[in-house]
Amino acid sequence: MAKPGQEPSTSKSATYAAQICHHLTTVFTSPTATPPPLTILLEEISAASRRGGKIFVYGVGREGLMLKALCMRLFHLGLSAHCVFDMTTPPISSPDLLIASAGPGGFSTVDAICGVARSSGARVVLLTAQPETGSSVKFASVVAHIPAQTMADDRVEGNESGRALLPMGSVYEGALFVLFEMVVYELGGLLGRSPEEIRARHTNLE
Numbered sequence: 001m002a003k004p005g006q007e008p009s010t011s012k013s014a015t016y017a018a019q020i021c022h023h024l025t026t027v028f029t030s031p032t033a034t035p036p037p038l039t040i041l042l043e044e045i046s047a048a049s050r051r052g053g054k055i056f057v058y059g060v061g062r063e064g065l066m067l068k069a070l071c072m073r074l075f076h077l078g079l080s081a082h083c084v085f086d087m088t089t090p091p092i093s094s095p096d097l098l099i100a101s102a103g104p105g106g107f108s109t110v111d112a113i114c115g116v117a118r119s120s121g122a123r124v125v126l127l128t129a130q131p132e133t134g135s136s137v138k139f140a141s142v143v144a145h146i147p148a149q150t151m152a153d154d155r156v157e158g159n160e161s162g163r164a165l166l167p168m169g170s171v172y173e174g175a176l177f178v179l180f181e182m183v184v185y186e187l188g189g190l191l192g193r194s195p196e197e198i199r200a201r202h203t204n205l206e
Contacts, residue, residue, distance in 0.1 A: 016165065020174070023166055027175040030147040037127065037144035041183045044097055044125050044142065046190055049079055053095035056122075058084035058113050062169065063101040066176035070099070073184040076201045077193050084113055094121030101127040103172040104152035105134025114139035129153075129172050146179065148172040 034040070048055055055074055057067040067083070074081035082089045084098075092098060098117040102110045105128055114124050118139050126140035129150045137143055149171040154164070166174065188198065 019165055023171055024174050024178055027146060027148045027171065028178070032145040032147055034131070034143060034145050037146055037179055038182050038186070040125060040142055040144040041099070041179070042186055042190065044099075044123065045074070045079070045183070045187060048095070048097035048123070049191070051095045053097055053122075054080040054082060054090065054092070056082050056084055056089070056092055056096060056098045056117070057100070058098065058110065059101035059127075060107050060109060062173040063103055063176060066173055066180060067099065067101060069177070070180040070183070073180070074187075076198045077184065077187055077191060078197070078201065092117050092120050092122045096120075096122040098122055098124045099127070100124060100136065101176065102134055102136040103127075103129050103146075103148070103150035103169050105130030106136040110136045111139060127176065146172060146175050148175045 028036075045055060055071075057071045058064065059067040071081045071083050096117075098114065100110050100114050100117075114126065114136055117124050118141070123141040124139055125142055125144060126134075126136050127144045127146055128134050128136065129146050129148050130152055131137060131143045131145045149166070150169040154168050187193075
């Protein structure tokens, strides 16, 4: 590690980057009992678009930040996309889709928001690393399993005092970022959006 005030060398930065990228790649090569998250998200978002529905996103902490980034790109793609709790978020109803994340399996706020969405007739996609035990699963129309480390399983036996390069839920959160970039790329093709059209929707109030 670099000493305080000393920048890591270029080679060390490259090593860290390679290790992080390899760690995230393994998430997408791990087998799951459900269809790949990319397939599920593409099908659900495309279906919501065809029926004129709005897309809502919600997650807590860093998971929520990844979903906000996705929401921004969905808007750039010309979809009606909204972050739950924004002051301009409209009501959710039957044509709509909620994409929610609960990496460790469940959070009280995620459970409540997914419950309201389902009771309002909307479809709910739940992203999680714990599809078998999570409390949020019962509110989902479909579950997208992302087999990545979260705070539910971040302690390796015999290494409790050690420092991981990707601690706590960083693997899951990084996997969300990678997954959402794939979703945006594929959706751009499915929806026939040109790069110029996508760029034209980016804010100029910066």
